[in-house]
Amino acid sequence: MNKVRIFIADDHELLRAGLRRLVESRPDWEVSGEAADGTQVVQMVLEQKPDVLILDLAMPGANGLAIAAELTKTSPAVQVLIYTGDDDPNLIYGAFEAGAKSFIRKTDDRAQLTSAIEALGRRKPYLTPEVAEILLAAQFRAEKTQELTAREREIVRLLCEGKSNQETATLLEISTRTVEVHRAAVMRKLQLDAFADLVRYAVRHKIVKL
Structure with a gap:
């Protein structure tokens, strides 16, 4: 053997x-x-x-x-x-x-x-x-990433690049409240607890590069 x-x-x-x-x-x-x-x-x-x-x-x-x-x-x-x-x-x-x-x-x-x-x-x-x-x-979260809308991905990218809610709203020509709603929805969808988790997630899934 x-x-x-x-x-x-x-x-x-x-x-x-x-x-x-x-x-x-x-x-x-x-x-x-x-x-x-x-x-x-x-x-x-x-x-x-x-x-x-x-x-x-x-x-x-x-x-x-x-x-x-x-x-x-x-x-x-x-x-x-x-x-x-x-x-x-x-x-x-x-x-x-x-x-x-x-x-x-x-x-x-x-x-x-x-x-x-x-x-x-x-x-x-x-x-x-x-x-x-x-x-x-x-794997579950990776599948959920595919469900993010184009708008959600864009908001996540800008926020994780360091833009504030107000700056993100200005760049996308939407209201600050809309940014806040999208941000909260993404956190729920991805089952994340903290913004730092969202940043790590965005980097790992190539939504943003730091």
């Missing part, structure tokens, strides 16, 4: 040691290599051709999302498992957009990590219930 070859990329030595022990505890897994600096990861993975890459997002030298995106293009057979202490939903969206097949938080139960490696070793994606919920919410 061929072993699943696993590459570990994390700048914390103790964490790499813990991951190494986990991998070595399984007779069907083996560590193909390790890297502590992001600049080393892509080249080493291309040379060693592991089945699974366990990748921290916050590594010195190179951003984990950039590494995942590069390997998706240059070595698509490698299954990328993001293993990070950050659970920002925007990072989760970004990880899967970059080509990752799983996103495990360092605070998750070790069984989740084991299950993720097992799934990726079979070339199957793995989502924890929490990550699945976040991605489903993102």
